[in-house]
Amino acid sequence: MSTVSERDVIVVGAGPSGATAAAALAQKGWDVLLLDRHQFPRDKTCGDAVPAGAIELLWRLGMREKIEKAVERGELYPLEGMLLVSPRGHELHARFNHGQQGADSYVAPRIYFDALIQEHAVASGAEFCQGRAKEPIVENGRVVGVRAQVNGSVKEMRAKLVIGADGVTSVIARNLRPKDEQHVDGHRAVALRAYIEDIQELPKEVEFYLYKNILPGYAWIFPIGKNKANIGLGMRLDHFRKKKYNLEKMLKDFLEMPVIKKRLLRGGQLRDVATWQLNFGSQKDLQHVFDGALLVGDAAGFINPLTGGGIHNGLVSAELAAQVADDALKANNVSRAKMQVYEEQCHEHMWTSMRNSFWMQRTFMHFPILVDFLVKRMKENSALAKTFLTKL
Ligand SMILES: Cc1cc2nc3c(=O)[nH]c(=O)nc-3n(C[C@H](O)[C@H](O)[C@H](O)COP(=O)(O)OP(=O)(O)OC[C@H]3O[C@@H](n4cnc5c(N)ncnc54)[C@H](O)[C@@H]3O)c2cc1C
Structure with missing residues (x-):
């Protein structure tokens, strides 16, 4: 097994959440390795609906022009509204509001959308590496890197901080969260x-x-x-x-x-x-912060239980995580105690909507x-x- 030199941050997973966190941290001047088991572009099973709020978050990351060009190429399909059809066939057509800064919502096939953000992370200074993370490396109770399969051999990749953005089947979350803290059906x-x-x-x-x-x-x-x-x-x-x-x-x-x-x-x-x-994201009390590691997006479990939408929350969590990581790295302290504010911020940004959506979902079922x-x-x-x- 070979070891490669230590990075400031390794982001595991280059989907929208991981690529956003990687871009934000690289823009802040940190040495970021973005690891994904796939080369990009790659498909991701999804409804592809991206709300205006997510687009505006990407504008903040410097992606406005790239998004406009992708719209011109026909890769992102702009939306004006929705149709909701009830069990007895009643129809409700409603127009969408633009985002606070005037952005549209889109249907953006993930083969295009994810590659756009991944490319932006690389243009922002993150280094991309194709490899499959097998597990976090934990020493004395602290995450110090990841063990990953790269080009057919297992490598130890070390970093001051690991961000788990490896989606719903996250090996980072599975290994770090206590066994009784996994998502229930x-x-x-x-x-x-x-x-x-x-x-x-x-x-x-x-x-x-x-x-x-x-x-x-x-x-x-x-x-x-x-x-x-x-x-x-x-x-x-x-x-x-x-x-x-x-x-x-x-x-x-x-x-x-x-x-x-x-x-x-x-x-x-x-x-x-x-x-x-x-x-x-309606399951309570899950841990997203560990000594030396943070979870974002689907790896943390931030999908809305009524709509199934997870891209916007993934981006929000990535933006919050990047800010907390920046503060922690500057203070040379990546302990859970220092970074716990990330869990509080995620709660503040998402919990009310998760709770209400879960309540509606259950009520509609019955x-x-x-x-x-x-x-x-x-x-x-x-x-x-x-x-x-x-x-x-
Ligand atoms: C059928 C379906 C429909 C959906 N429809 C919508 C929708 O319309 N709108 C919406 O907002 N949300 C939707 N969602 C949810 C949305 O797809 C997710 O919330 C979103 O993809 C989360 O982004 P992410 O970056 O956190 O994770 P992902 O997009 O899953 O990215 C994770 C990345 O990690 C990589 N990875 C995984 N394991 C490893 C490993 N061990 N080592 C290295 N890399 C790894 C993967 O290759 C992937 O690139 C839908 C989900 C499903 C399943």
Whole structure:
């Protein structure tokens, strides 16, 4: 086993959260190694919906021009609104607000979106390395690096600080969190995503379908261009296991619904069908800070339990983590005690929304009729719709 020289920071995982943390820390002048098991561009199973708040966070990181160019190339598809369909077929169309600084929301296939941020991290000064982290190196109770498989051999990579951004299956989180602190099925979901090439899309609108067999969860159609959309469905894992559902069959059934079937131009041509898991931020009291390490994004488990959205929270957590890491590195103190403020800040930024969303998710599951009632009322009252939608 070979050892490589010590870095200031190793970020494990170059998805949106890891690449954002790496870019922010490199811009602050730290020596950052960004490690990912894949070369970029690479796909990530996702609905690809990126809200305006996430775009504005990337603007702050210096990515405005890159994003505008990607929009011009047609890689990011701008959105104007959404359609919500209730179990009894009531429809609510609502327009999206722009972000506080005027940004649009997008459907941004992750093959493009993630590569854009990863490239920006490298342009900001981070060094990218393709390699699979096997485990954190822990000495005297402190994380001092990662052991990783690089070019067929295992390397010890040392750093003052490790940021675990390796997604929902994070080896960093799994090794550092106590065994009784892993996500439980009631705060997890499983989802299937595909791209469809022959659908009459609703231009510039993302569509959400809530119906009896899918609650607590939903099916979606998110447009990415003419007749093309990201399509999928997901539901809470405990419920999914109990009912012994099959996601591929559920997607077929969804495509057979008359309201969808009539929009399929050649019967529903799917590509890149894939399933993946989601860890919700509604599970309480999980540790995100360790001596020498921080967790961000899906590795920490910051997905909204109602919408399934995790990109914005991932970026928020990365921005917070980079600031806390910068302070800790400057003070030459990367202890849990010094960096614990990161957990408090994540709580402050995300907890109210996680708690409310989880409550709504459970209520909708037990009382689908409430979804019908709400959608009907919101249709009649745009102020109520706005209040509700801004909570999501
Ligand atoms: C089906 C589905 C639909 C979704 N739809 C949406 C949506 O529309 N909008 C939204 O906001 N969110 C959505 N989400 C959630 C969203 O995908 C995640 O919240 C988001 O990807 C989190 O980003 P991340 O950078 O934290 O993790 P990831 O994007 O998972 O990135 C983790 C990175 O770590 C790397 N990695 C993993 N293990 C290792 C290892 N051992 N060593 C080195 N590298 C490693 C991976 O290759 C990957 O590049 C969806 C999730 C699913 C499953």
